[in-house]
Amino acid sequence: MAPELPDFKEYRKSKQQRADRDLKDLLHSYDEWLAYHTNLREKVRAKHLFSKKTGCSIEQIESWPWKKYFEDWFVFDYITIIGTRLFDMYVKEKADQLSSAKVQLSGLMLTASLEPYQLVKKEESALTAKTWLKDEKKKLTILKDSSISLDISAPYFLTRSICCGFENRLISPVIPLRLPQDNSIILHWRDTIQAKEEEHQRLRFMKENGVSLMTYTDDEKY
Template sequence: MMNEKEESVFDLVSYRDQKQLQAEKNAKSIYSLATDFAIRYSNIREKVRAKHLFRQQIYFHQELPLPNYLEELFQQWFLFDYHTIQGETMFSLFLKNYSNRLTEPEMILGALFLTTYVEPFEIIEVSQESRTMLVRDALEAKKFTITLCSNEITYGNKGEYVFLRRLPLVTKDWAVGPVFSVPSNELAKQVIFSFMESKKNNSSLTWRAFLKRQGYFLLAQVPLK
């Protein structure tokens, strides 16, 4: 039988777990709505312009069709990092258009989405049962527990690297969209090296700003798993 202190701790853990589940549910809903919005809201001209700019950014031939892994990269870039003719991202436009339909907590969560970016992580442990992945970020070696959307975890093994968009929630973080597994750990080293070299010419450059500008190009250079 638990004493009063143990019951209090149990109640707190239970409460935080419930808040985590609700946050994950809201995150999934917002991401789904935003993805649908980007498809419906953008016209043909905007999509053609976006594809052209994306191909330029990753140095991919304009006339060749994008392989599946680059198409997935494009969809992430188009939703979060592409700037429309009006100078806004599709996700920020989604939040403006849905401001009267989303609750205040959902709008706050939506604002958190805007801060996310695709970054490299080393896999420490994968749990099929809980659909989570314990990872270490490539730059500062900080550890994060990431909840994954897919019911079947096939993203990689211990010691391998993945690129993903991490959304901080309550007790665990959430992987926004696809997780990109890379066939070689050399890519993560190349990303860090490129960041350090760029920082020599721009001391105020942040890891986030660098990855939002160069991350897709570097990730597009190798066929993903």
């Protein structure tokens, strides 16, 4: 009797479910940590910096959807007065409590940046889009029960994702962008991103500067 072949489809499904659980747990744990470690003075400083980078007024940051955009940038990209990011601080404090799988996910989240895309296809729980670097197609998906909305009609958007299991999972809001029709902004950013890629500095550059693309946020969609 021939040996039974492994069910790779079932294996893939099981592995994805485990990875998704780990990501959900990690995000939930980070939210709880933030509740006790968010410094009000840091947040005030962050709002002024965010306003400078995006052109959004301090008052507007308190309104929807800018409040959501600011909070995401604050917890993942903002560099504190002591020169570190909040998620870095969380990982260092919790390192001995995290499983190896969560440590790997944390590593991906540490470097994940806001990236611009061109929308190709919209589905109920996924967006297919082209990157600005090489026009490569990428399928971006959300976790089950995620609060991230994929209701977007703008041709361009900004978001953050990480490779979780076999999927590119979104961990940040999808921010619609309205860009000049002459494509000058896209060409400028594409050239800059390509140059940084060749210098092996793309991730760092986008981590620090991706937020400035919010200057072109299409908030009329809300």
